[in-house]
Amino acid sequence: MFKSFISHSRFSLLAHFILWFLIVSQLLRIGFFIWQYDEVSWNIINLFRTLLTGLFFDIGTITFVSLTAIIYYVLMPNRWIGSWADKILVWFFTALTIFILVFTFFAELTFWDEFRTRFNFIAVDYLIYTHEVVSNIEESYPLPLLIGGVLLITAAVLLAFYKTNAFTHTFTHHASLKSRLAVLGTAAVLAFFYGSFITNYQAEWSSNRYNSEISKSGIYSFFAAFRNNQMKYNEFYTSIENDKAFALIKGKLSDPNSKYSNNGYSIHRTITDSMPSEEKKNVVFILVESLSGSFLKEFGNEENITPFMDSLAQKSVFFENLYATGTRTVRGMEAVTLCIPPTPGQSIVKRPENDNLFTVCSVFKQRNYDCNFFYGGDGYFDNMNAYFGGNGFTIYDRGRGSVLSDKIKTTRNNINDSEVTFENAWGICDEDIFNKMLKVADVQYKNNQPFFNFIMTTSNHRPYTYPSGKIDIPSGKSREGAVKYTDFALRELFEKAKTKPWFKNTVFVIIADHCASSAGKDEIDVKNYHIPAFIVNLPEANNQKIQKQCSQIDLWPTLFSMFHWNYESDFFGKNVLDPKFEERALLGTYRKLVLMKKDRVMILSDQKKQASYTWNKEDNSLKPLRMDKSFLEETISWYQTADYLFTNKLLK
Template identity: 45%
Template sequence: MITQKIKPFLYLGIFYLIVSLVIRLVFLFHPITTASFGFFEIIKVLSIGIINDIFVFTIASVFLALYFLFLSNSKYDKPYGHIILGILILIFLYILVIPNNIFKQYGGSIAEIALAFIGLKILFFGLMLFLPGKRIQIRNVLYFIILFLYSVIIIFNAVSEYFFYNEFGLRYNFIAVDYLIYTNEVIGNIMESYPVVPLFLSIFAVGLAITFFIYRKTRKELLDLPNLKQKFILLGSFILLVAVSLFGLSFTTKITSPNVFAEEIEANGLPKFYWAFTHNELDYFQFYPKIDQKLAEKNFLSEFSTPALTRNITSEQPELKKNVVLISIESLSADFMEHYGNTEKLTPFLDSLADKSMMFTNLYATGNRTVRGLEALTLCIPPTAGESIIKRENNKNKFTTGSVFKSKGYDVKFLYGGYSYFDNMQDFFTGNGYGIVDRDNFKPEEISFANVWGVADEDMAKKAIQVMNAEAKSGKPFFNHWMTVSNHRPFTYPDGRIDIPGNAKSREGGVKYTDYSLRKFFEMAKKQDWYKNTVFVIIADHCASSAGDTELPMDKYKIPAMVYSEGFIQPQKFDKLMSQIDVMPTVFGLLNFNYQSKFLGQDVLKSEFQPKAYIATYQDLGFVKDDHLTIISPVRIIRQYSVKQKPGKLSPQFNIYYDENILKDHNQKLVDETISAYQSTSYWLKNNQLNR
């Protein structure tokens, strides 16, 4: 009897293992997987992967196990059946009628979900109670539905992991959690990017076929229900298997590899999703290597001319109250530009502008998300473990680029073509004194084209000119931070603007259309009175992809940046290694600003500047200096690589990579500098010392 009852689990489990194996093989040979695998490494990856899958399926089958445990005919006997039905009705009325019931206190849609679940439970329980002759048929229908849900979820998860890997070169992480939170933008993005209807029809069709197969093989198990003793044996066995699986995952999920692709492919996406969901912010002092706090602060602050967190920045020249327009460009990798060796002519305007600007040719983004780029340009501090500060609760009243401009009498705004509630941007920028101009400020006639991420960049460019004209009339200088949106999947934009159709949905089209929109912006700006008194800072928020052979592939963090001001900034190239957090302190230096600073980025044009860069994911924190990349990770793991120049088509300063082999003998001075920078930043944030 008991062995017969595990047949549904075996069939579903085998199906899950087959699907997981297929998706792993797809990842192994996916173009984004740039690493090579030897035969034994492939065997290792697949073996660990299968073990992970067995553990995960065992835990995920808890709902099916509960379904079988609660199968019974005796509960419909008098008086138990009527009592149970009465209790279910009372619970339904409690949720429906009582305003502050326990479900509504959780917020969101919990109450509605509970109401729907109890309502369905009442319906089917009532049918089986009052129609005993149809009990087998009703039970079969419910069993079929459960099998179908399991089958569809298995397939849907595999498809989701494929698309996520296709985009990021990773299994689920913080971004996947965001996808659940910002459902409007994300579902809209999926609808616009992929053939959703055929895709879902295919998923349901395959799920239906698998369900029919398993149902036909196992439906007889519902004819002879287990007795109480057998249920206890089944329950005990299942609890033991779940305990073993949880214990096993605590080991297999910590297996590391020098090849980040191997780690991702052998992993199971569901534990990674759960980990990301429960670790919005990583406590540096719990998970990362640390040294004495005073020593860490002394080490980190020694690079500044005044070794203190709060420093007085002074200039011998008069301050220049020029307008400043900071344009963060969505996902503009350096290698999209001709200046970095691209031959597709995707950015003709930006390349022409670079020739007239101060161009930073060796600059690295701090992260791989828009919120990380905004954080770096606004707070000018190294990235910290976990989610961006923009997404955290304690994100207000910080010392920001905006607060410096406001102290000088500037009008400060954040401009965004989408809805700024996305990624918590509205909460962050308004909480730090910025005015907001976003999609809510557009009249219908001002929008020529929009997708789920927002209005087309050319529409935002026109709106930006309107805003700046109004600001200029007030007599106050202005600082506007504009975040573009068009270079983002689904890469749709108005037709007829560039030589790539707007419905081609290609990354190249998104880049080229953004370049077109920026050209239009500057053409309009040149006609305005405020133009010649304005400094334009153009920089990417992050690269188009962060996938690589190692934890932090440097070439996937390299971004273009330039400062342009006609008649003020002389064309030049700055080739020293620098970070995204150094850009705005450098701009303040160009304007000869005198201010009290808490920025941890530096003016790169000052003699005391030390070339370095910070690059990070949500858990790997990297520090680049003196031809070394040092990475610290949970739990107190330290890796160090040798940064090397590799010959190629490009000039050496545009061709920086690093050796894939981990250095066995660490440069301890650089390890200490890495720990000092990240530990100090985390400590100051935790204690609100970076507030204004």
């Protein structure tokens, strides 16, 4: 019967199409297995479970992909089968669908190369910012060759269907009422079953993250992420009573220098320094794209690609054991502006109602600083302009226009073509954005205006292109070249800044937004959250290497304490230099929320799951650990309170 359905029926082409998709999807899955051969579990049971789970999700995917075609085949009257209209519609939409799927298979390969995961919320975000993404693809890959290859494969598949008479049978066989109802009923039942009872999370059966990711279907994962891009903490994660959570966090944040404003669900407090100062040092803050700690010689790298930053580590306040809160730029921005643990789902930078929050800018504004955000691309990307503009920053970017919106009353300054020497898909090179900041700082100094200038770099990002002749690695060849160019640009910035009259009174803060890669075989790849951070140009007596384990959210509270400032705070971060500082790091993905204390790691997952591990720093492995209730409740409290404060607009 099945053979007849494939070779001698109105549904012959549909059957060939479904079978082709299932075979190619499994071949892609096997390809990913071979790609990660040294990190996947090759246990025979795990191997077959990965492939069978993948087949299960592929069936769901092709059911939804084929649904429109199934309805067409079922409803088309027999007297019109084989007509010119029928042939044109079937040929065109079959070819178009195959082209899209082949292109998607190629896209999955490039996405895996970058993120070591099937499509997720990042792919959903990239769908919104088509200019940057398409430009990045054009500059990173031979697009004409890629499109040509997709067209060639599409033609080959259509030819194979033609040679097996799939088109002929589809256009010459009538469909009985029984066969129509059977096909439509099967599709309807499968669509209802997958749509109502199956979630993408069910593919995550293995403790080896790679096996779970390979088990997924990329298209199915994409639409699952599209539906679940924002996650309410209490609906998805284990929670405790708010009274208990806030009491626990207030205890963690309290110290002799802090006084809470009220006893409710708030962490707002006044920080009072024992030797308060009104000194106003300028601050240049540089958030460096994808600067993994592993790139620095200071942390064991032998390629000598960060000579300038390695030299800074010897003459600055250098954080040796600091961890990023997330895996994307917007997470880093969230951490360094709000000093808050990563909330589940989208970063606050991209959420609605994220304006007029209490940020680092608020502290500077209270002291009459001029606050500016510099970005070498169009700040529309990732909602950066709306976020920074809505929270008190003046914008400098490559977009067009002077006012962001009627709601956000801030100035948006365009970086002119005359100020640009090199530009790629993501924006102008690091030298150019630094030079723009220097120009603005000169004006601020001339106007006797203390400044806080926030720079987001872009050069250390695929396609890894930068001005030629600057370093000894050709542009566009490798991540290592992009890192070395960023290091070169930082050296140039300091050389130029040292000639400025405002340099002596200016502190430079350099930190990564996240690591270059964050994927590993375990639930959380801890090593790939380790990033460097520097505070440069404070009095020499302050220079030191801080070995305490800490987080991005601790950077500003530490610097404000070194300034001896009194200030209001809604920050979850603390002063790392406090002798009573309790070492810990908060990190996660958009679904995993993690508290790490020394080598103990607690992971909260959606579906109200949790797991406890010990982390072996030597081989970057996680070993299961017996659940500790107090550790679990502390982990819950950090994230539950952060989510509560933002959701209930208590960070305004």
